[in-house]
Amino acid sequence: MQTISTSDITIHIQDEGPRDGRAVVLANSLGTDLRIWDALLPLLPAGLRIVRFDKRGHGLTDATPAPYSMDQLVADAEAVCDGLSLRDVTFVGLSIGGLIGQGLAARRPDLIRALVLMDTAAQIGTAQLWQDRIDTINRDGIAALAGPILERWFTPAFRDADPEFPLWRNMLTRTTVAGYAGCCAAIAGADLTESTRALTLPVLAMAGDQDGSTPPDLVRATAELCGAEFHVIPDAGHIPCVEQPAATARLLTDFLERTAP
Numbered sequence: 001m002q003t004i005s006t007s008d009i010t011i012h013i014q015d016e017g018p019r020d021g022r023a024v025v026l027a028n029s030l031g032t033d034l035r036i037w038d039a040l041l042p043l044l045p046a047g048l049r050i051v052r053f054d055k056r057g058h059g060l061t062d063a064t065p066a067p068y069s070m071d072q073l074v075a076d077a078e079a080v081c082d083g084l085s086l087r088d089v090t091f092v093g094l095s096i097g098g099l100i101g102q103g104l105a106a107r108r109p110d111l112i113r114a115l116v117l118m119d120t121a122a123q124i125g126t127a128q129l130w131q132d133r134i135d136t137i138n139r140d141g142i143a144a145l146a147g148p149i150l151e152r153w154f155t156p157a158f159r160d161a162d163p164e165f166p167l168w169r170n171m172l173t174r175t176t177v178a179g180y181a182g183c184c185a186a187i188a189g190a191d192l193t194e195s196t197r198a199l200t201l202p203v204l205a206m207a208g209d210q211d212g213s214t215p216p217d218l219v220r221a222t223a224e225l226c227g228a229e230f231h232v233i234p235d236a237g238h239i240p241c242v243e244q245p246a247a248t249a250r251l252l253t254d255f256l257e258r259t260a261p
Helices: 070-083 096-107 127-140 142-153 156-161 165-173 177-188 193-197 216-225 245-258
Strands: 002-005 010-016 023-027 049-053 089-094 112-118 203-208 229-233
Touching: 002 070, 010 070, 023 070, 023 096, 049 070, 070 096, 070 177, 089 096, 089 245, 096 112, 096 177, 096 193, 112 216, 112 245, 127 142, 127 177, 142 165, 193 216, 203 216, 203 245, 216 229, 229 245
Parallel strands: 023 049, 023 089, 089 112, 112 203, 203 229
Antiparallel strands: 002 010, 010 049
16 A cells, blocks of 8 residues: 655555656545546556545545644645655546645646546535534434435436445445544635636536536536636536546546646
8 A cells, every 4th residue: 555644644545657657636525535536547548647545534544633624635635746746737636626626726836737626616515514414424423414425426327226336335434424524624614716716727627417416507617717618427426437437537538638748
């Protein structure tokens, strides 16, 4: 296993591909770990250096006490990139990973060459919505909210027929409460509207047509905010890299080709 250590946590990463390949960093969504990209990776162009990491409190990365701030999560992603001496990064962020990407692009324009915003926005939900979720999982555990969360993540067809669906439920419910609640607090406090409006780098935005967490119109509004191109992926919920990896890979591959050094 591969790790990056910061002043307070050890971050689990996977760094694959040639060391001199174009760097693509993938940041996953709330309640998931870096395996969320597994189906996508074989469909991307050869020769990329692909780095994935588990957020604070997710996967195999350390869970510090909640709450977390978005600045803290951005700093973790920054530590991964700096720890691996990455430059000219294309940062692909899904959901909270997209918030992290927006924050990192604003903080480190020297580091991020291009940005992909997948099923995310400059501001997601309301502080009260996230506090209600924090209160519920602190009282009853993540499993108490698993049903509604999974309905927002995946289309009915996927939930009813895909043999992997129970494993995604396991991934969600086995996330640490501190990690999940901590990241909920980070989302609650994040309004990146003005810093995202000021971005000048190339940005691609996409959303599943049946996303119940960040609906396409919300993602489209953030795309318009920063002058990004925007695409809707048919037959996908909140995690199109799982449900529609081929369509997601086509959009990402085209963007990589058009933003190549």
